[in-house]
Amino acid sequence: MTADRDKQQTAQSLRVVVIGAGIVGVVSALHLVRHGYQVTLIDRDDPGEGCSFGNAGLLARSSFAPLAGPDTMLSVPKWLLDPDGPLSVRWSYLPKLLPWLFRYIRSGFFDDAEATGRALHVLTDPCVDLYRKLADEAGHPELVCESDYLHVYRSEATFKKAASDMNARRKLGFRIDDINASQIQQLEPGLSSEYRYGYQIFDHAYVVDPSGLVKALADLFVREGGTLKKANVDDIRTDGPDGVGVVTGDGVFNCDKMVLAAGAFSARLAAKTGIRLPLDTERGYHITCPDPGPSLSRPVMEGDAKFLTTPMAMGLRFAGTVELGGIDAEANPRRTDVISRHAKRMIDGVNTENASTWMGFRPTLPDSLPVISPSPRHANIIFAFGHQHLGLTCAPKTALLVGDLINGRTPNIDMAPYSAERF
Ligand SMILES: Cc1cc2nc3c(=O)[nH]c(=O)nc-3n(C[C@H](O)[C@H](O)[C@H](O)COP(=O)(O)OP(=O)(O)OC[C@H]3O[C@@H](n4cnc5c(N)ncnc54)[C@H](O)[C@@H]3O)c2cc1C
16 A cells, blocks of 8 residues: 555656657556656647547457568569559658668568567457447447457458468467358348458457547546647757656657657657667558448458458448558558549449548558567657557557556566567
8 A cells, every 4th residue: 555655656746748649649648647647648739630540440459460471472563563452652762661671571581470479469459358448438438349340352362361360360269250152241231242251250349430539538638637738749858857858849848757659750759869760651541431321330351452441430431551652742542542442342332422531651660560668778768659550459558568667667578579679
C-alpha cells in the first residue's frame, strides 16, 4: 500500500509529453494518466486524423506473418506490372526508398520469420479484450463488434498459398475453417459467386469507426485529467537542464519524460534527437461507400487483390493496397480507382457513388516490427511507432509496454525484438 502510494506520488510529480494523438499515442497517454503522471498529449491535428483515421478497423489478433517473406518477394514483379495490383511504387521516390527497400528484402529472405511472428503475436493477441474494456470505459461499447471474419479467393493457387499462414495461426489455437463457394455464399450472399475458396477465422472483432474510437479515448483521457494540446512539434531539445523540451509553435513543453508516437512522421522527430531509424511508409487507401446497396455483415479480406472490406458505421469500407512513395507526395487518385474497380467485382451491384476516398501513411520498419523502446541516446525518451498494417490491433498492448518503460519497470516479455538498437 505504502509503496503504491509512494510510486503514485512520484508519478504525480512527473510530467510526460506524448507526441502524436493517433491510436498508439492516445491509448499510451490514457494508460499513463491512469498511473498518475501529468500527461500532455500533443498533435498538430485533432485526435485520430492521421493513419488511425481510415484503417479497415480489423482487430487482427491472429495476424502475425512478417510483411516480407519469400512468397511476397516472388509476387512483387507480377504485382508491379499489374496496374490493378496491390502494390505500386512512385518511381521518383525510389532513390530515397532504396536503403529501406534493401533492408526489407534482406529481412524477407534472411530474418527468422517465426521469431518475428512470435514478437508480433505478443502485441496482436490481447487486442479484443483490451479494446472491449476501453470502449466500455469510454462509454462507447458499440464501437467494437465481436465477429469472425473471412478471407476469400477466386484463385485456388492464392488460397493454397495462404494455407501456411492459416496453419501457423491454427497452431496457436485459433479456430479457422476452410470454406467453399456455397459456404461463402451462405455466410455473405452479397459476395460475387466467383469466390470459390476461403477461410473463416473465428473469435475476432472490428471497430466500426476507427477515428471515432480514437476521439472517444482522447475524450476519456481528458476526463481522467490529461491535457490535450493542438500544436505542431517542430523540434525536440534534449540539451537543457530540465529534461526534454518539446518545441511547438505554441511554446516549449518541458517534461521529465517523453513518448514519441507520431506514426510515420516519427523518424523525422527522432532524428532531431540524434537517432536515425529506417522508418518509411506504406501508403494505404480506402473508399467508403455510404449507401452501398448490397453489403457485408462482417469483415472480408479479398485474398487475391489483398484489401479488406468492413461494414462500418458510416458505410462499407474497402481498404488496402500499398504504395511506396514517402510521406510528402500527394495522394494518388488512381489507387482509389483501383479499389473502386475491385469493389465492383467483389460485390455485384455495389453502389460506389458518393464514396469518400482517403490515403493514410502506415508507419513501417523494414523488419515488420515496431520500435517500442527507450531511445538509445536518451533514457527518458520512449519510442512507440512503426506498427505497419497492425497499429490499431497492437496499440493497447503497446500502451502497457510504454507504461512499463516510463515507470522504469522491466516488462515481463522479451523486449529485444522491439529495440531501437536492433538496426
Ligand atoms: C488502408 C489501411 C488499412 C489499415 N487497416 C488496419 C486494420 O484493419 N487493422 C489494424 O490494426 N491496422 C490497420 N492499419 C494500420 C493502422 O491504421 C496504423 O498502423 C495505425 O493507425 C498507426 O497509428 P499511429 O498512432 O502509430 O499513427 P497515426 O495514426 O498516423 O498517428 C500519428 C499522429 O502523429 C501526429 N504527428 C505527426 N507528426 C507530428 C508533429 N510534428 N507534430 C504534432 N503531431 C504530429 C499526426 O498528426 C498523427 O495524428 C491500416 C492502415 C491503412 C493505411
